[in-house]
Amino acid sequence: MSATEPSLTVALVGNPNTGKSTLFNALTGLRQRVGNYPGVTVARKSGQCDCGNGTKVELIDLPGLYSLSAASPDEQVVIDALSGHLAADHRPDAVVVVVDATNLLRNLFLASQLSELALPVVLVLNQADVAAEQGLKIDTELLSRRLGGVPVVLTSAWKGEGIAGVRRAIGEALVQRVRMPAVEWPALVEEAMADVAAGVAADIGRAPGRADVERLLFDSTTSVGQRLGWAAPRRDAVIRAARDKVRRAGYNPLAAEPLIHYERLRKLLEGVVQGGGNRTGGSAAVDQVLLHRVLGPMVFAGIMLGMFASVFWLAKFPMQWISGGVDWLKAVVAPSLDSMPMLQSLVTDGMIGGVGAFLAFLPQILILFLFVSILEDSGYMARAAFIMDRLFSWCGLNGKSFVPMLSGFACAIPGILSTRTIEDPKARLATAFAVPFMSCSARFPIYALMCAAFILPKYGAGWESVVMVGMHCVGLLFAVPTAFVLTRFVLKVKPQPFVLELPRYQMPKPRDVLWRMWQNAAEFVSKAGTVIFAITIIVWALSYFPRDPAVEQRIRANGDSVGAEVVAARVQAAYVEQSYMGRFGKAVQPIFDPCGFDWKITVGVLASFPAREVIVSTLGVTYSVGEGAKADSKHLQQVMFDAKWTEGPRVGTPIFSLAAVLALMVFFALCSQCGPTIATLAQETGGWKWAAISFVYMTALAWLMAVAVYQVVIRLT
Amino acid sequence: MTPLSQLLPGQYGKLTSLNPERSVDQRLMALGLLPGMVLKLVRKAPLGDPLAIEFAGQVVSLRLTEAQNILIDVAADCPVQRPRPQA
Known part of the structure; x- marks a missing residue:
């Protein structure tokens, strides 16, 4: 790649909500690369832009910002990038400043600050179509003259108008290197x-x-x-x-900069903009409904319900296709490796299973980001945050924490990825930390198994529903105080004011939405995907080795009277029992004894650390029912119902007492048993530190609460 | 002089003072809110907080606590709204 890489770089800067990303997509097409700036969790988007005459430049899409006075990491990156202080990039050769043509004064404040950097500038007045609709007439020639001859281009990136003009202007700016005149300070x-x-x-x-x-x-x-x-x-x-x-x-020194810049801009824009009256009119009418005291929350609830239902239910279909495809592939590949059972197991259970493990998350990620992109691009996300902020502000989060936390009830991964919409780094981290506590769909099978096998037959359907609902609340109950403590006492970052623009409503552009879905999915696969794959292989090896053929021979010798299926299940159970995982499970069982877990449950718990839904099939294996066991398997439910302690002080009593069942469910509600979540947390928080803290904290909390529940309930029953 | 947090929806007036030491006020100044400028409280969020204010052709949301120290000289010709009965 480096051989053909353009040596000229041009930075794209502008306020949020100016259509900057749409312009970036239009200028670069799909030749984009997404990475991270080293050390910070700010995405670095770049792409190749053709400026005509064979000039190709690397265009860098810098995060949107209103002012150079840096408060957030995003803003700091912009300043460092433009002044050439980033290790990864040299100082850009030119800057394209994108401004909203309907609000030139405010948008040009950033441009005026940038004039102090003495970089060649191209000024793009985007959303020219909206400005024209509002009756605004902008004299671009006069504006260009007042700005010292800097090229000024009118565009409507949404409609694809004026893009060629921007390309041409970048090409010229690189040659003529016209700079904006600096401010005349007193x-x-x-x-x-x-x-x-x-x-x-x-x-x-x-x-x-x-x-x-x-x-x-x-x-x-x-x-x-x-x-x-x-x-x-x-x-x-x-x-x-x-x-x-x-x-x-x-001048007050802290107010001098905006006062002097705005004074300059007011003079500079005299006679440049004519006409235009009610600039917020259309959106204000929509807000009458969408932010109405009664209607607003109702519409909001409807949209969120639709989003959640889509992530929760709609994603099930493509997820079934993926797991069907994985099973099909296993069945196709397996016979050719019959002569090499170890390799067969590695390829089918380890490798194909590992790829399937992270592919299964893609439908949920894609669907959530379809919604998130539409909500953001349309301008509704800011309104949603406006409506919800009161419920979150007291614990240090903000209104934008709602969407990630809600999607956490379907799956934590897209939830954590969507915390990118939160500007305040403190609230972003606290939200990402809280999301894995939400009761995701992978926790459902263990709740369903426990309820169907023990709660329903003993206590009836009423209590079954109570337990089910209760389990879905346990995580939330712990997440909120956790966020409070984290933002109040642990994160020593200055809180950011919640000053949020409620931008003009806009129709989202399908290309931008699809492109963002794709980029998020691709990033997840390339970063978290490799970690998930590695974890799957490691856990496979731990539960496969050592594999002494004598174990199988012994069982086959004793099992003539029963069917082949039962023998196969017993062989599998015996192999897992003497695998490293099984031995480890027996060794650490005393740790889980206070929660009422026997070694079989302990092995299930340990094997579930990469993916908690594995617990059901692992229990199927350790209880010799076979690995295909599902939560609704009557056979597995019966075997577990009948299971009794065979040794120790509790010998002869059922293993799955009410206390143990509740303890196990609480453990699964709180424990950090999801490799992909940990990998995604690391990806989104810029390192393994917070991922490790989350893992230790959640797991310790889960153990403590499981012990508490078991010890209390066993004394009451 | 009335704190912005005490304006009724629909009321507007001239901004008389900001405190540049506070980060909220710095943000608002960067958005073009400067002393002497007219701003309007457009609405409150359904739960009473945050507020939506309009100035210089844009609508911006900020929290009640952040609006307490922003003082407004409410215009005499403001449409006087009856405060909504508290539910």
């Missing part, structure tokens, strides 16, 4: 900047860039000082003195 402010620059130069031995100086002078929270290695005591003294100078110029 003399005293200029002096203050010079003082800061001199202070930096004196202490670290090299002059800082203009943009760095402005961040140091104007922002109360900036990491530029740390990046430059400018130590605190000296830095604070210099900056305090410089800010006093700004004060003498008549």
